[in-house]
Amino acid sequence: MPLTSDEITHIAKLARLHITDVEVEQYKQQLGSILEYVQKLQEVNTDDVAELQHALDVTNVFREDVEVTCDPEVRRRAIENFSSRSGDLLEVQAVFEGRTE
Amino acid sequence: MSHPSSETLVRECLKQIEDQNVSLNAVLSVSSTALEEAQQIDVARARGDELGPLAGLPILVKDNILVQGWSNMASSQVLEGHHSAYDATVISRLKAAGAILLGRTNMDQFGMGSSTESSHFGPTKNPWDITRIPGGSSGGSAAAVAAGFAPIALGSDTGGSIRQPSSMCGVVGLKPTYGRVSRYGLISLASSLDQIGPMAHSVEEVMRVMQVIEGKDPKDGTSVALAETSVPELMNPSLKGLTLGIPKEYFLEGMDAEIKRLVMEAVEELERAGAKVKEISMPHVEYALATYYVLMPCEASSNLGRFDGLRYGYHSSGTNLWDTYERSRGEGFGPEVKRRIMLGAYALSAGYYDAYYRKALKVRTLIKKDFDDALKQVDAIVTPTSPSVAWKLGEKFGDPITMYLSDIYTITANLATVPAMSIPCGFSQGLPVGLQIMGRPFDEETLYRIGMAYQAKTDWHKREPV
Numbered sequence: 046m047p048l049t050s051d052e053i054t055h056i057a058k059l060a061r062l063h064i065t066d067v068e069v070e071q072y073k074q075q076l077g078s079i080l081e082y083v084q085k086l087q088e089v090n091t092d093d094v095a096e097l098q099h100a101l102d103v104t105n106v107f108r109e110d111v112e113v114t115c116d117p118e119v120r121r122r123a124i125e126n127f128s129s130r131s132g133d134l135l136e137v138q139a140v141f142e143g144r145t146e
Numbered sequence: 147m148s149h150p151s152s153e154t155l156v157r158e159c160l161k162q163i164e165d166q167n168v169s170l171n172a173v174l175s176v177s178s179t180a181l182e183e184a185q186q187i188d189v190a191r192a193r194g195d196e197l198g199p200l201a202g203l204p205i206l207v208k209d210n211i212l213v214q215g216w217s218n219m220a221s222s223q224v225l226e227g228h229h230s231a232y233d234a235t236v237i238s239r240l241k242a243a244g245a246i247l248l249g250r251t252n253m254d255q256f257g258m259g260s261s262t263e264s265s266h267f268g269p270t271k272n273p274w275d276i277t278r279i280p281g282g283s284s285g286g287s288a289a290a291v292a293a294g295f296a297p298i299a300l301g302s303d304t305g306g307s308i309r310q311p312s313s314m315c316g317v318v319g320l321k322p323t324y325g326r327v328s329r330y331g332l333i334s335l336a337s338s339l340d341q342i343g344p345m346a347h348s349v350e351e352v353m354r355v356m357q358v359i360e361g362k363d364p365k366d367g368t369s370v371a372l373a374e375t376s377v378p379e380l381m382n383p384s385l386k387g388l389t390l391g392i393p394k395e396y397f398l399e400g401m402d403a404e405i406k407r408l409v410m411e412a413v414e415e416l417e418r419a420g421a422k423v424k425e426i427s428m429p430h431v432e433y434a435l436a437t438y439y440v441l442m443p444c445e446a447s448s449n450l451g452r453f454d455g456l457r458y459g460y461h462s463s464g465t466n467l468w469d470t471y472e473r474s475r476g477e478g479f480g481p482e483v484k485r486r487i488m489l490g491a492y493a494l495s496a497g498y499y500d501a502y503y504r505k506a507l508k509v510r511t512l513i514k515k516d517f518d519d520a521l522k523q524v525d526a527i528v529t530p531t532s533p534s535v536a537w538k539l540g541e542k543f544g545d546p547i548t549m550y551l552s553d554i555y556t557i558t559a560n561l562a563t564v565p566a567m568s569i570p571c572g573f574s575q576g577l578p579v580g581l582q583i584m585g586r587p588f589d590e591e592t593l594y595r596i597g598m599a600y601q602a603k604t605d606w607h608k609r610e611p612v
Contacts, residue, residue: 053488060447060491061468062484063476075546076489082547083436086505089512096507097514100324100338100563106367122214122231126458137456138467 047077152184152191152202155297156246159204162294163249172270172280172289174209175217176249183246200358201244206290206299209250210257210333211342213237220333221265222255224478225459234331235366236300236342236359243358248296252286255480256450257307257335259283260552263543264482271539272315273611274577278536281311287345288315292611298346298355302332304339305438306531306556309568312345313531313580316570318597318607319345320352321556323587324563325370327356328363336445339438339560347607349569349597353380356590372588380595383602386420388592391524395431396555402534405579408572409530412581412600416528419599424524428516431558433509438557439550440493440506447490453478485546510561517562521586526596529555531568531580559584567593570606578606 053072057064064072129136160176167173187202207213210220212230214237219225233241240247254264262285263269270285272278273293280289284301288311291299301308303321312319320343327342334340344355353375362371392413397406417423455461455474462473479487493502520527533554542549559566564584571581581600585592601607 048492052492056488056492056495059495060487061451061471061475062479062487063469063472064484068481068484072485072488075485076492078547079439079489080492083440083502083506085436086433086440086509087501089430089433089505089509091505091508091512094508094511096504097510098507101368101370103325103368103370108364116232119214119232122229126228126231128456128458128461135457138470140467142466 046081047073048080049073152187152246153181155202156180156184156204156248159248159294159296166273166293167295169276170271170273170289170293171268172252172286172293173206173295174221174250174252174267174286177247180204180246180248187244187246198242198244199354200240202246203244203298204246204248204296205240205355206248206251206287206296207237208284208287208299208301209253210302211237211300212331212333213247216250218250218333219266219459220256221253221267222478222480222483223266223460224453224475226478228459232331235328235363237331239359245358251284251290251299254283254285255483256333256446257283257302257304258446258482258486260306260310260549261543262286262311263539264480266480269539272536274316275536277538278577279314279539281314281532281536283307283311284319284345285311288312288317288319291315291317291345291347294610298344298351300342301345302335302340302342303560304335305442305560306553308343308345309556309566309580309582310532310553312568313582314536314578316578316606316609316611317345317347318349318352318567318569319343320356320567320590320593321559321565322356322360322590323565324560325368326360326372326565326588326590328366328369330363330365334449336442337449338445339442349567349594349601352567353377353594370588375591380591380598382595383599384420385416385596385599388420388526388596389422389424389524390416391424391426391520391527393426393428393431393520393527393529395428396529402574404574405530405533405535408574408579409528409581412571413528415600415603416596419603421596426520426524426527428520430509430512430516434513434558434561435550435554437506437509437513437561438553439489440502441510443486443490444494444503445490447487447494450479450483450487482546513558514562517558517564517584521564525585526592527584529582529584531555531582535574535577535579555582563587565590565593567597569597569600570609571604572606
């Protein structure tokens, strides 16, 4: 049950991944065979079965609403990881410029 | 006999790394301050200062656990140039306990793999046979402990990534109960499945490290406060009063006969120590792999959204912001990572969400119920860790399904959130085989007890690769 080239291109776009034509061909087969394998789940009767939404049986983990400042050393190191910066700000290309969709 | 100095211990580890890492490729970088830290511990010890419970002990760290200032990359090009801004909670706890963080270990990119072959830094080799894989994804940590690069290493386990390489390299590895160890500072793969855990030669060492790293952390809302472990009680070599379950679904026709024989011999050893054995059934286990290969890629595709090429790591400039995202991610992520992101994006996309993701969450409930029911009848469940011994490098690479099948015995514990440990139980074709013991949530104590009783009677964990 291989996927089509259009499906692969669409998923890559959703996942913000640039992929080559060669990769499109590989993923058609590989994703298709994995999806075929996981079809096995359809055999299981899950009527009236709840989804396991949380690995632990805990809800609403609260903390005091107090301000905690960032360790200046952690802050300095985080900023140094930016690909491009203007002072201490992360500099990026325009978000809406030239977008057609 | 006097305690060997920490400096001696660290020097021995560094020597092993220097001599053997060229062929094994288990360690990616060594801390430049380790020796100095060891000397300081020795001075403090001589002075009579009060020291932490792991003072002077060298520990290696999987490349997806952040250590401030280290160039952690989860062994993926997409984090090239990244320097960790802060310590993971397990790391700050190890530092406070006096441990010496020795270096980073190799892994499958982002933990996606069962052989350590998908690392950007090339594969790690198995110390028992360097033409074979060490298992994965914590293959660097497992190989390093087996080769004497450090007595202890940290790994992470999402579907077997601590236990399967521990099994294949002949060491002990524990995947704790979900919530027992803070995930803060672990580069996420699948947040409802991930846990950090220790790998070492003995169950006792694993337990000692757990006592330092476990417990509630305000920075991880899913971490849980624990009662203190009573160590003397666990040292009891008798297993009287314990019942072990052997699930028939894990011992199917066609399984590796030698692995079955070694695991059943280990079960007999546990019986001789006083444990009772009972056959049990877990009917939904056969759907675990399919469940996992829906949930894990879904969670991963969401978690890996943070790698945008802007805030850290690999950056490839495009004509606009969208193009920059696509290029940075397309060039930075390896093939298996892209495959899983694509799979997750597909399963979560409009029209498929119910059929894949929602369905898998329901089957996960049934698998967890199988474990809950079984662990009402028995105190622990015993199985092989891996369906095979370490295979040849390249043998399964490029064939995703065959590779995924090697995790068939381990992924259930992650889905059911229960603790699971692999301990060496013999050799097949000269290669290590692991016994997996799974327990009730937050009952690692029973696993330690069984493991320590077994290791008191056997010496598989003392064998060393030549």
